[in-house]
Amino acid sequence: MEINIERMKASELNRVAEIAVQEIYPGASITEMKQWIKSVGDPTKVNPYVQWFVAKLKTDSKIVGFVGYDAFDFDFKGNQVMLIQTWLAVDREYQRRKIGTELVKTALKEVCDYWRGVGRKPVMVFIETDEPDQRARKFYEKVYQQPDAKILKDVWGRGGGTVFYFKKLDFVN
Numbered sequence: 001m002e003i004n005i006e007r008m009k010a011s012e013l014n015r016v017a018e019i020a021v022q023e024i025y026p027g028a029s030i031t032e033m034k035q036w037i038k039s040v041g042d043p044t045k046v047n048p049y050v051q052w053f054v055a056k057l058k059t060d061s062k063i064v065g066f067v068g069y070d071a072f073d074f075d076f077k078g079n080q081v082m083l084i085q086t087w088l089a090v091d092r093e094y095q096r097r098k099i100g101t102e103l104v105k106t107a108l109k110e111v112c113d114y115w116r117g118v119g120r121k122p123v124m125v126f127i128e129t130d131e132p133d134q135r136a137r138k139f140y141e142k143v144y145q146q147p148d149a150k151i152l153k154d155v156w157g158r159g160g161g162t163v164f165y166f167k168k169l170d171f172v173n
């Protein structure tokens with residue numbers, strides 16, 4: 001499936017919120033999700049700290065996935081930056097066709113290039129997901145090339161643990 005990975009435009013917020021509700025938070029409303037995305041990093045404003053990307057079908061430009069990277073921490077002495085991956089989702093009709101992989105690889109490279117371009121070296125990325133979510137875990141372990149992981153058991157209740165992944169960014173060139 002041929003796709004383009006592009007920076008998200010303000011006009012695309014609704015579709016991104018739709019995918020987030022469908023794939024990550026089925027209990028949320030689109031309005032709530034839009035507010036939440038905007039509070040993390042408003043795509044209607046210029047904001048280098050949170051950078052959003054969408055995957056679009058080459059055929060009709062339909063948005064089928066999205067991801068965001070936030071600047072999690074700075075080391076102002078050494079001019080280094082740690083990133084955090086915010087939400088990532090691919091519309092279920094298009095999953096398992098390497099769109100998630102392409103989203104992460106392309107977006108992460110663009111974000112790293114951005115930070116290097118303003119004189120800040122990206123050193124680490126941090127990702128969190130649910131412990132029982134084997135699909136997301138397999139995905140992250142593959143796309144981030146065996147990141148270090150810390151599992152915190154029973155956070156959301158019994159069996160509802162959470163996994164924190166950490167990966168040094170020397171693998172992004």
Ligand SMILES: CC(C)(COP(=O)(O)OP(=O)(O)OC[C@H]1O[C@@H](n2cnc3c(N)ncnc32)[C@H](O)[C@@H]1OP(=O)(O)O)[C@@H](O)C(=O)NCCC(=O)NCCS
Nearest residue numbers: 023088089090095096097098099100101135136138139142
């Ligand atoms: C996780 C997610 C983004 C993966 O996107 P995707 O485009 O389907 O993933 P890819 O096709 O790039 O898969 C890459 C690798 O991830 C792993 N993977 C992906 N889906 C998998 C599944 N259903 N079962 C097992 N492994 C899976 C595989 O190792 C796969 O490589 P392979 O196909 O060569 O075996 C997608 O399943 C999704 O949107 N899920 C719902 C939202 C979510 O969980 N987001 C992340 C946590 S918030």
